[in-house]
Amino acid sequence: MAEQEIRSKMDKAIENLKRSFAGVRTGRANPGLVENVLVEVYGQKMALRTIAAINIPEHRIISITPYDKSSAQAIEKAISLSDLGLTPKNESGTVYVRLPELTQERRKELEKIAKGLAEECKIAVRNLRRDFLEDAKKSGASQDEVKGLQDKVQKITDEYNAKIEDLLKHKEAEINEI
Known part of the structure; x- marks a missing residue:
């Protein structure tokens, strides 16, 4: 799995999260x-x-x-x-x-749902990282090469986790918008 391929798979996880977030109700019709x-x-x-x-x-x-x-x-x-x-x-x-007005209690429930969806996406990203590193080890790469890949993939994973957090913050702001 090349760097481009792992980015592509992580992008798909982000797109899936965006679709899931669209199904979480906010105060506005969607x-x-x-x-x-x-x-x-x-x-x-x-x-x-x-x-x-x-x-x-x-x-x-x-x-x-x-x-x-x-x-x-x-x-x-x-x-x-x-x-x-x-x-x-x-x-x-x-x-x-x-769509009726959201109560504060319902807003809290929706925030929990959004956080759960974001966490599922983070897990998917971590699983992609793990699979990538396992493939690298199986391919017969040296320990130094694997260590270099590990650092590179961790930076990519951190980048995608930051994107997930940004999407979550945006969704939480939408949910709490009155």
């Missing part, structure tokens, strides 16, 4: 909040983004227009049963989700 909710339609579970258009008409409202109007009830049910704590409303085939 399509990422509901786009991965699984809806049972046509006898199978499908991500909401594949069966409906998701729009934000106002900063606290999500509008979901299914491509097939008959799936509106299934969308409403899936959002109600999700762990998002949202109450959808079906109005003539379009599902509206109004």
